[in-house]
Amino acid sequence: MKKSNKQRRAEIKTRRLERAAASAARLREKDVRLPQTDYAFALGCEPADRSVLERYNNTYGVLPAFYEDRPFTCRDCGAEEVWTAKQQKWWYEVVHGHIDSRAARCLECRRARRERLRNAPPGANLLREQTDRLRALGDAKPTASAVAEVEAALESKWWSLRVVAI
Template identity: 65%
Template sequence: MKSNKQRRAKIKAHRRARAARADARLRAPDRQRHVCPHLLGAEPADLDVLGRYNNTWGPLPGFYVTRPFTCRDCGSEEVWTAKQQKWWYEVVHGSIESNAVRCLACRRARRASHAASRQGEGANRLGDASARLRVLACAAPTADARAEVAAALESKWWSLRTLAIAALGRWGADEDIARLRALADARCSSWRSWERVGAHAAARALAGRLRSAADEGGAK
């Protein structure tokens, strides 16, 4: 009788072999690739969701197929199932260009290592600063709060700049709206530039401000 460990190893080996066969079919010349997706254990892709959360010039996949990969840290042979890919791309909204690179054990070890590095006062400066900006956005602005937000807008961390923009949208004073409009107008052709990211964040903050004003007007 086989042990549970042996059964798991057999199932894992079967998944790797199936993933390798599916990957080989997808990499074959076009004349050999006309196979039904369900024969490869595929999961259909939601193109509407992928289109909303991915900025890519390439075509979006019509379905996901279980794929083999080698863990970057321990070198073990693993598989990234079609269901896991669908969850990653459509629920978590991971980049369609990203792929699995670590096994479950190495991902857990990496998360534990990161969590340990954030222990202690001042160890997680980015997290603390982010939490601080969220608190400031929910309260009436003071001179000190405006100074903190202004400093965050110049931060090297884009996430802090985005939170600072959201705070301006929550406050909604004339000077805040003017700053948001200036950021929204600072368009740039590069997808990976702060100007484009900041413009989108400012546009969202302005749209949220308009919705809030409309709700307040309707409630009167």
């Protein structure tokens, strides 16, 4: 009997949730026979590169030695999801997301939210409009007004806008 992609995705999601719950239960029970670093190689765990985390995260807390699968509830639809250790490693070490950030929405809700923001009326998503304008200025020949606009963006309260201006 062939399964549809929807059925396969549901099975994968169920296995991830079970694996995350089992991993969390194992980590709550400290095994005195194993040193703390051996937990990093458990199923559903990825070792963290602390040198990358130290460079891009200004935190007073302890940086993780490894990432573990984390179950979460989607903020919009309430679906049970798993933020996998590999996804966390990508988020924190490649994208340089803040170490205290957590997954909040499932993939479908993230896509729907992006589409809503993309189709919003003018002025509703000012940050996106300004970053798009700055990117367009970067492709054109510099003028006095363009330079003034870039300088104003460099003084912006929005960090991402300052990054685009740079």
